[in-house]
Amino acid sequence: MGFAVDPRLMRTHQRAALYHLTSKVSDPVLRAKLTPDYTIGCKRMLLSNDYYPAMVRDNVEVITDGVREIRENSIVDSTGREIEVDVIVYGTGFKVTETLKDQRIIGRNGRKIQEAWQDGVEAYYGITTAGFPNLTSTASTGPSGPASASSTGHAPGG
Numbered sequence: 001m002g003f004a005v006d007p008r009l010m011r012t013h014q015r016a017a018l019y020h021l022t023s024k025v026s027d028p029v030l031r032a033k034l035t036p037d038y039t040i041g042c043k044r045m046l047l048s049n050d051y052y053p054a055m056v057r058d059n060v061e062v063i064t065d066g067v068r069e070i071r072e073n074s075i076v077d078s079t080g081r082e083i084e085v086d087v088i089v090y091g092t093g094f095k096v097t098e099t100l101k102d103q104r105i106i107g108r109n110g111r112k113i114q115e116a117w118q119d120g121v122e123a124y125y126g127i128t129t130a131g132f133p134n135l136t137s138t139a140s141t142g143p144s145g146p147a148s149a150s151s152t153g154h155a156p157g158g
Contacts, residue, residue, distance in 0.1 A: 007039045014040040024052035033062045107132035 017040055025031045034055060055062055066078035067088075074084045105113040108131045116122075116131060123129050127136055 010040050017045075021052065025056055027056070030055065030062060033064050105132065105135060107135070 018035070021031060021034060025034060034052070054060060061083070063075075063077060063083065065081075067075050068078050068080070069076040070088070071082075074082050075088065076082050103113065107113070107116065107129070111131055113129070113132065113135070116129060123137055129135050129137075
């Protein structure tokens with residue numbers, strides 16, 4: 001509520017969150033990638049004891065460059081670097097349908113996500129979308145529920 005009424009009320013929470021980040025992530029470059037560029041509370045806060053430890057693991061890389069291409073077992077980022085991937089996490093925030101408006105997400109038989117959702121967003125049990133076997137949504141109720149916050153997908157064959 002503080003972020004809507006008076007963002008200054010969120011400063012204590014912001015300081016606590018940044019202290020927690022600093023205590024768990026020693027690499028300043030990674031810490032910068034993980035630091036939001038918006039006031040705390042403007043988007044859903046992640047309360048977790050294992051998120052930052054997962055981000056500093058040797059087998060995890062946080063990539064903030066744009067993705068130019070998705071291949072069967074890799075992505076090519078905007079710098080031209082090809083990176084093998086097991087999972088691609090695409091965090092869309094609260095505006096799922098607006099975020100996907102210009103995205104090229106193509107399912108079975110060449111159907112675009114925009115066509116599948118033209119009459120409204122639907123997902124089986126709030127998680128999977130018919131015709132898009134590698135697209136899953138995570139949140140308490142998926143893209144067709146009120147608490148939708150993020151989506152994940154994995155590369156075919158990954």
